[in-house]
Amino acid sequence: MSSYADLLKTPGVARIIAAQLTARFPNGMLSLAYLLHVERATGSYGAAGLVLAATSVGQxxxxxxxxxxxxxxxxxxxxxxxxxxxxxxMAGIAFLPLEVWGYMAIGFVGGLATPPVQPAVRTIYPKMVTSRQLTPLFSLDASAQEIIWVAAPVVTTFIATQISTVLAIVVAMVFMVGGGAWFIASPEVGRVRIPRSKRAFGVVLRRPPVLLSTVVGFLLIGACAAVEAAVVATFGHGGPESGIVLAIFAIGSLAGGLALGHIPVGPWAMTRRMLIVFIGMAGVVFWLDFWWLSVWLLIAGIGIAPALAVMFAIVSSSVKFSDTAEAYGWVGTGQLIGAALGSAVAGFLIDGYGATGGYLTAAAIALLGVIVSAVFKRAHPDLRGRDASPIPDTEPVPVQPS
Structure with missing residues (x-):
């Protein structure tokens, strides 16, 4: 923990982590808030699902x-x-009486306009800390974001069900405006200037570590989405068990990120972390008891934040600084698509085979993540004793006054 304490003492690090987490807090609120609001407005979960799909496509x-x-x-x-x-x-969806296609159109535009806070902050990090601190910082960031997935759904569900779905969206708007303004006003955002890339759009995906991180991230988040659907199917919407189990899942990720974040990133790092995720998800399928699920999903969670941290580190070390933001954008897109497809596949199997079908889906996707990361190990750079900072651009980078 001393390494994380040193990180947080570095000027600006604690502040920018807090600002970007606040700005991204609505990411954990909007899907559930939109689902409940559109279902209440239209009387159809299918219509709400179409709105969420349109928003996800935009993102x-x-x-x-x-x-x-x-x-x-x-x-x-x-x-x-x-x-x-x-x-x-967000205001349009909250306040305008619309047909389903209207909600979908506004959701798509809102998805397209999702502020790129995550790529921005991960581009800034290498300019704030030493090369030795960068990998632990990525791990701390990946761990801290679990706060979003623990707290945001709880806040949203309480407000939407006990007070108003409109208010749930408004609260998300307040977080986005407040956190976004805080992040944008941060001196580092004005101080760091990303050079204009000379490469065509999408060429950065030709970098093997970027493609590997995008594919394995797709599989990792797809497995997590399948687990979430299966947990809800196991306990239903009537009791607190689903929320408690998913919170334990996220707490495992938080603990894993903090515990494993200081370990040097070798060529088998991603495979080992994906193996932890697979073992935990595979253990779930044998018994759908509350405590059994909690223990095995705690184990699965231990690998999630460390796996994400490895992805951030190998992407950072493998591309030029001018390409880092786009590279992280592709990794984020892979994760979004994984979440959508993981939920969809799990949903079909849950309809056919019950909750066990969802857990089997998650375990199978996680196993595929282990296989892909192992087979394509040569695409994974060995960062032991190496700097994880981006490759410098050859031309001078202008620095804007904050």
């Missing part, structure tokens, strides 16, 4: 696109514009 398209724009127009202009459009779209 998937936006990931690498808006991230690349930050190298062309600067972080603050892109973050500010997307923040305004995204908040307006």
């Amino acid at each position: 998937a398209i936006a990931g690498p696109l808006t991230s690349r724009w930050m190298g062309r127009w600067g972080m603050r202009p892109v973050l500010s514009l997307t923040l305004v459009v995204c908040v307006l779209s």
